[in-house]
Amino acid sequence: MQYTISNKMKDLEGSAIRAVLKMTQSKDLITFAAGVPAPETLPAQFIADKTEEILAKNPALALQYGVTDGYAPLVASLTARMQAMGADMENNGVMVTSGGQQVIDLTARCLLNEGDVVAVEAPTFIGGLNTFRSYNAKCIGVALEQDGIDLNALEDLCKKQKVKLLYTIPTFHNPMGVTMNETKRRALLKLADRYDFMILEDNPYGELRFAGEDVPVIKSMDTNGRVIYAGTLSKVIAPGLRVGWAAAPRPVLDKMIVAKQVVDVHTTMLSQIVADAFIHSEGYDAHIAQCRALYGKKCKRMMECIDAFFPAQATHTSPEGGLFLWCDLNDGRDTRALLEKAVASGVAYIPGYTFMTDITKPTSTLRLNYSIPSIEEIEKGIEILGGVFKA
Ligand SMILES: Cc1ncc(COP(=O)(O)O)c(C=O)c1O
Known part of the structure; x- marks a missing residue:
């Protein structure tokens, strides 16, 4: 069967980030590729208790x-x-x-x-x-x-x-x-x-x-x-x-x-x-404070490790919040081509080209996420990545 896809959708590719995440799913990797909150910050107990309460008290409001x-x-x-x-x-x-x-x-x-x-x-x-x-x-x-x-x-x-x-x-x-x-x-x-x-x-x-x-x-x-x-x-x-x-x-x-x-x-x-x-819960401010402290600590450690292990000419941004930092290897190499080597060595990142309007141009940039990996994984993973980028 020949399907005629609309002009709007026919040339649209799926997110390259999803492709990297798929590539990393089956392997035991340290991943700096994610873009999500740390799982330990998810208020699962609150959500479970509140859901039970809402469904018991007012199911029609919640389910209509x-x-x-x-x-x-x-x-x-x-x-x-x-x-x-x-x-x-x-x-x-x-x-x-x-x-x-x-x-x-x-x-x-x-x-x-x-x-x-x-x-x-x-x-x-x-x-x-x-x-x-x-x-x-x-x-x-x-x-x-x-x-x-x-x-x-x-x-x-x-x-x-x-x-x-x-x-x-x-x-x-x-x-x-x-x-x-x-x-x-x-x-x-x-x-x-x-x-x-x-x-x-x-x-x-x-x-x-x-x-x-x-x-x-x-x-x-x-x-x-x-x-x-x-x-x-x-x-x-x-x-x-x-x-x-x-x-x-x-x-x-x-x-x-x-x-x-x-x-x-x-x-x-x-x-x-x-x-x-x-x-509106009592715990909200403490929850935000916990997220901020956790991400601040992880971000700081990641920057220290990049300074210690990445090639000397590499640079990185210094975020004051959020989940990501951005590196530039500044050496003319394409981080898309280096990704396979990094994954083979046990570490994943998102190559910079995925965030560009023209994805065909090579770029020596990459995005690193620090919310998901533990401090130990950040230390180990950035050292491995530094080795890959120096090779
Ligand atoms: C810049 C930016 N905008 C929007 C979103 C979409 O977030 P959501 O639809 O989950 O609220 C994201 C998620 O990664 C994002 O990074």
Whole structure:
């Protein structure tokens, strides 16, 4: 049977990260390839107890359809959270989504026409890239610096082409771990006004700060309704709950709600009720503090080991939060080609090409995750990787 796949999907490849994870599944490996919270932080007991309580007390609320915008108490909690971050919630609304990924999809669905230009950080999150690609948008990479996107390069792009949307992960970036400073955030909004583009601010890691000072979210500086904010509880509670949210200017949010009705009707009620209970629970602050301390300790040890064992010319970012750091071997070699050797030696990482708009170009960069491996695995794995990169 010959199947005719739609123009939207026919050229779209599955995530290269999934391919690496598949390659690592069958082997006994130290993996720096993941992008998920440490399993010991998942509040399994709370979720089990709360689920039992909800199903005993109010099964119909949890198991029937819910409204598309989301479970009202959770919408109220997330609205208050956005307000506390400084966002203008008189002119913006909140909708609960099935993870932050769905905010990216609904944004693309509501804003993009075929051929529209989406400026993305280079490198960027592959889930974002693939979403924009699936709407036949044109993704153009703009260099990401230690303090955020290169605004001069972005302005150059805006002068040459009409940019419809900028996709940014300004805080504890995936994959680079860097954070855009406040000055750049303000300048970015001015650029958005000057060249009339919308901004999708994707912030899954913002709560996971373990060093440095908080930087206000771009949404808090958005006086002209240019920013759609994507939040998620995946990295701070559990990705399996699939609870995220969009905070967006009302007219855009109203369309996103209609779009969500087309996609999956509503976000699972049971997950929303559990998530809302957890963020209001006594243990929430301690839980976040535990995640921050754990990731800070692991990140620090990973950086020390990279400094000790990687080739002298290799560099790495110094994250102040989140789950990842980014290395550059700075030697012209392609980390895609080196991955097989690393896996054969017992260590996995994500090669940098997977996060680029043009995946055919060789790059000497790689993403390393520190939330999953233990301190001992970090020490052993980085030493092995250093040996592979020095060979
Ligand atoms: C930058 C970024 N955005 C969005 C997501 C999607 O998260 P979820 O859909 O689980 O909330 C991720 C997950 O890895 C991510 O790293």
